[in-house]
Amino acid sequence: xxxxxxxxxxxxxxxxxxxxxxxxxxxxxxxxxxxxxxxxxxxxxxxxxxxxxxxxxxxxxxxxxxxxxxxxxxxxxxxxxxxxxxxxxxxxxxxxxxxxxxxxxxxxxxxxxxxxxxxxxxxxxxxxxxxxxxxxxxxxxxxxxxxxxxxxxxxxxxxxxxxxxxxxxxxxxxxxxxxxxxxxxxxxxxxxxxxxxxxxxxxxxxxxxxxxxxxxxxxxxxxxxxxxxxxxxxxxxxxxxxxxxxxxxxxxxxxxxxxxxxxxxxxxxxxxxxxx
Amino acid sequence: xxxxxxxxxxxxxxxxxxxxxxxxxxxxxxxxxxxxxxxxxxxxxxxxxxxxxxxxxxxxxxxxxxxxxxxxxxxxxxxxxxxxxxxxxxxxxxxxxxxxxxxxxxxxxxxxxxxxxxxxxxxxxxxxxxxxxxxxxxxxxxxxxxxxxxxxxxxxxxxxxxxxxxxxxxxxxxxxxxxxxxxxxxxxxxxxxxxxxxxxxxxxxxxxxxxxxxxxxxxxxxxxxxxxxxxxxxxxxxxxxxxxxxxxxxxxxxxxxxxxxxxxxxxxxxxxxxxxxxxxxxxxxxxxxxx
Numbered sequence: 001x002x003x004x005x006x007x008x009x010x011x012x013x014x015x016x017x018x019x020x021x022x023x024x025x026x027x028x029x030x031x032x033x034x035x036x037x038x039x040x041x042x043x044x045x046x047x048x049x050x051x052x053x054x055x056x057x058x059x060x061x062x063x064x065x066x067x068x069x070x071x072x073x074x075x076x077x078x079x080x081x082x083x084x085x086x087x088x089x090x091x092x093x094x095x096x097x098x099x100x101x102x103x104x105x106x107x108x109x110x111x112x113x114x115x116x117x118x119x120x121x122x123x124x125x126x127x128x129x130x131x132x133x134x135x136x137x138x139x140x141x142x143x144x145x146x147x148x149x150x151x152x153x154x155x156x157x158x159x160x161x162x163x164x165x166x167x168x169x170x171x172x173x174x175x176x177x178x179x180x181x182x183x184x185x186x187x188x189x190x191x192x193x194x195x196x197x198x199x200x201x202x203x204x205x206x207x208x209x210x211x212x213x214x215x216x217x218x219x220x221x222x223x224x225x226x227x228x229x230x231x232x233x234x235x236x237x238x239x240x241x242x243x244x245x246x247x248x249x250x251x252x253x254x255x256x257x258x259x260x261x262x263x264x265x266x267x268x269x270x271x272x273x274x275x276x
Numbered sequence: 277x278x279x280x281x282x283x284x285x286x287x288x289x290x291x292x293x294x295x296x297x298x299x300x301x302x303x304x305x306x307x308x309x310x311x312x313x314x315x316x317x318x319x320x321x322x323x324x325x326x327x328x329x330x331x332x333x334x335x336x337x338x339x340x341x342x343x344x345x346x347x348x349x350x351x352x353x354x355x356x357x358x359x360x361x362x363x364x365x366x367x368x369x370x371x372x373x374x375x376x377x378x379x380x381x382x383x384x385x386x387x388x389x390x391x392x393x394x395x396x397x398x399x400x401x402x403x404x405x406x407x408x409x410x411x412x413x414x415x416x417x418x419x420x421x422x423x424x425x426x427x428x429x430x431x432x433x434x435x436x437x438x439x440x441x442x443x444x445x446x447x448x449x450x451x452x453x454x455x456x457x458x459x460x461x462x463x464x465x466x467x468x469x470x471x472x473x474x475x476x477x478x479x480x481x482x483x484x485x486x487x488x489x490x491x492x493x494x495x496x497x498x499x500x501x502x503x504x505x506x507x508x509x510x511x512x513x514x515x516x517x518x519x520x521x522x523x524x525x526x527x528x529x530x531x532x533x534x535x536x537x538x539x540x541x542x543x544x545x546x547x548x549x550x551x552x553x554x555x556x557x558x559x560x561x562x563x564x565x566x567x
Contacts, residue, residue, distance in 0.1 A: 066458060092460035104455040106448040117448045120441070121460035166460060 011043040012218070017080060019044045019201050020065070020096075020170055025074035027057075027064050034060040036225040037074065042170070042218075047192070047202045049216035051209050053245060056222040058205040059101050062174045065203070066098040067091045078170070093121045097168030101175045101205075103159040107148035111139060111158055114147050118162035125167025126198045132161035135191055153184035160188070164195065171195070173204035177211060189215060209245065223247045277412040282535050284413060286528030291423030292488060293523030295481040296504035298430060298516060299474030305514035306450045306470040309359060309370045313377035315501030317475055320381060321347050321482030322491045326394055336397030340483055344476045351475025352468040359471065360464055378497060385493035396486035403487055422484045426523070429477055430516050436473075437516075446470050506549040512559025521560055525552075 018041040027035040035057045042048045052058045063069050065076055067088030075084045083091055092098075106114050115129045133140040136157045142150075147158060156176060163171060177185050185208075192215055196202065206212035212219070213233050221229035221244040229236060229244030242248070300314045311317075324346060325339040332342075354377075362373035397403050406416040437443035449456045449466045456463050485491060485500065503526065511522025526545050533544020552560065 068454060068457070087462075088454075088457040089460050089462045092458055098458045100455060100458060104452050104458075106451040106455065108451055109444070109447055113444055113448075116441075117444060117456070117461070118459045120445065162459065 011045060016043065018042055018077075019079055020203065021077035022061075022065065023075050023077065025061070025064060025071050025076070027060050027069050027071050029060070029069075034225055035064070035071075038222065038225070038227055039074075040220055040227075040230075042201060042203050044169075044201050045196070045199070046217050047196065047204065047215050048218045048220070049212040050203070050205045050220050050222060051207070051212050051241075051245065052222035054207065055224070057225040058207075058222055059174055060225075061222070062098065062172050062203070062205050063100075066096060066100075066172055089121075092166065092168075093123075095123055095167075095169035096172065097163035097166045097170070098172035099156075099159045099163045099174060099176070101178060103152075103155045105147035105150075105155050105158055105162070108146060110144050110146055111150070112143035114158055114162050115143075115165050119165040122165055123167040123169075127164045127167050129161075129165055132164055135164075135194060136161065151184075152179050153181070153188065156180060156184075156188055157191075160191070160195075168200065170201045170203060173202060175205055175207060177206060177208040185211065209241065213241075221245055277410070278535065279532070281413045282531040283528055284415065285419070286531035287524050288415070288419040288423045288527070289531070290507075290520065290524030290527035291419070291426035292481070292484055293503050293507045293526050294426045294520040295422065295429065295477065295484055295523075296500050297507035297511070297519040297523060298426075298433065299477040299481070300501075300504045301508045301511075301514060301516065301519050302433070302470060302477075303474045304508075306446055307355075307359075307363065307467045308367050309363065309374065311359075311474070312371065312374040312501065313381060313496075314374075314474075314478055314504060315499070316378045316381040316385075316496030317347065317350075318478040318482035318485065318500050319385065319491050319493065319496040321479030322394070322396065322486040323385065323389055324479070325396055325483045325486060329396070336400060336483075336487060337402065339396070340480055343483060344479045347479035348472040348476040351471040351473075354475075355468045355471030356464060360467065363467075378501075382493050382496065389493065391492060391494075393490040393492045394486065395490045396483060418487060422488065425480065425484065426520065429480065430520055433473070433477075433516055442466070442469055503545075506545060509559060510549055510552045512561040515559065515561045518559055518561035525560070 020042040022038065022040045024037045024039055025035050026033065026037055038057070038061060040048070050058050050061060060069060064071055067086060071084065075082055077083065078091070078094065078096060106117060109117065112129070115132060119129060133143070138154070139157065139161065147155060150158065176188060180188070189211065192202070204212070216233050219229070219231060219233050219236060220227060221241065223244065224247070228247065229240055296315070296318065300311060303309045303311050321343050325336070325343045328334065328339050328342045329336055358373060358377065359370060362369040402421065403418055406414050408414045437447060445456070445461055445466050446469065449461065449463045453463045456466070481500065482491070485495070506526050507519055507522035509522070510525050511518030511520070525548060529548040530541050530545040534541035536544070
């Protein structure tokens with residue numbers, strides 16, 4: 001991990017091209033402005049974490065990058081090309097894979113069929129269905145089971161596998177923690193180094209701040225659709241994160257919102273599903 | 277013995293009803309489109325067969341070789357244009373659009389083919405010949421053939437959906453369009469393929485009906501669509517084998533109804549349809565649960 005992070009900081013600092021460049025993105029859900037001029041640049045090999053509370057616009061951001069929402073303003077550049085108007089399936093084929101919030105497996109299909117669908121238009125690369133079975137040891141024995149019959153954690157693993165077999169260059173992970181027990185989540189996040197070792201870039205969205213801080217090489221915090229903080233995890237203080245997350249203006253020492261003045265980041269657990 | 281004969285005739289005619297119904301069921305199962313023009317499309321299949329036979333003089337039984345691919349192409353094109361445009365607005369719009377399509381087709385046929393009835397293959401041996409078991413049971417080869425075709429079509433569909441790559445994609449898209457897009461799948465193309473298959477089966481149904489009975493421009497809605505709906509609802513929406521079961525139940529109830537009183541044939545079928553709708557609205561064979 002530490003190696004990855006160093007190469008990453010190089011990529012970010014030597015001024016090489018970002019693989020994903022989001023410029024001034026504004027997205028509306030009807031009248032509601034879900035994202036307000038959000039920009040971000042993800043460099044190859046990074047683990048870019050977007051944190052924020054419920055309704056901050058994190059999922060909307062990821063879904064717009066995947067092509068499932070059209071922005072009202074701004075543009076999305078992938079690998080040097082403007083993909084703002086590109087259909088989601090074209091983006092997927094060109095190397096942007098997403099593990100959607102709530103896993104969204106094909107419930108009536110078996111585990112193996114889910115992976116086969118993911119591999120239908122795969123780019124050439126290291127990930128095969130067999131590789132996924134190696135990554136998640138339990139999966140092969142249960143490949144003929146219907147996805148709907150799996151537990152939440154198992155479904156999440158299959159959803160990750162389904163995205164991996166497409167051999168994406170950028171992997172979008174939307175709220176992996178949602179509805180999973182901490183132990184299960186730990187096990188899933190433990191596979192991240194192996195996934196990164198194959199040269200992927202990861203852009204993830206998390207409500208679970210401590211989890212995001214643990215894996216991220218770069219961090220961005222959203223609040224009500226706006227960016228409130230951006231930087232390397234090592235460069236931001238817990239107080240800054242806390243303030244950005246809850247929207248407090250500096251010196252949060254006596255804030256009643258979270259009742260603490262300890263300066264510790266309060267990682268709010270996953271609370272229900274995020275609309276949008 | 278009379279009753280045994282009724283049941284047998286009912287089962288056999290159920291094959292025809294299953295043929296009416298399976299395309300309707302497929303389109304609903306995959307894209308949630310209730311295609312109100314389904315029966316009219318079957319009738320178009322019948323008229324195309326009429327034309328093909330008049331021009332090429334191929335035997336009526338082989339007309340499907342030309343008619344089914346033609347209708348499949350029409351299905352793909354209509355799905356990618358008119359029906360998809362309706363789907364983009366809302367599921368309810370598809371109801372209006374397919375209803376409109378039905379009206380347009382019927383009036384188009386009235387305009388260009390007149391209101392006269394037509395039948396296919398009149399005079400050919402397969403239409404009229406039959407064999408007897410004992411003194412009471414007479415089985416028409418044609419009905420037996422239609423039943424066999426229905427079973428083969430359902431088996432083929434089942435195999436295609438469960439084993440082939442495109443079948444897998446169709447099921448995936450039916451489960452979750454958005455997730456399919458994230459896997460690089462253009463669901464509109466997959467919808468087109470599902471519609472092509474549905475229209476192909478409708479064409480088969482039209483040819484079969486044309487051989488079994490007579491069709492006119494309004495046959496699509498007043499007979500085929502109604503029976504297809506009844507079979508789908510009795511059998512269970514989205515279940516392929518349910519359509520066969522539904523068709524058979526409908527056929528048997530009609531045969532028994534006719535035996536009780538000649539004028540109650542269709543009434544009996546609709547009574548069973550209503551009873552199933554009230555007591556088991558998911559149909560006799562409910563579709564397997566989804567995520």
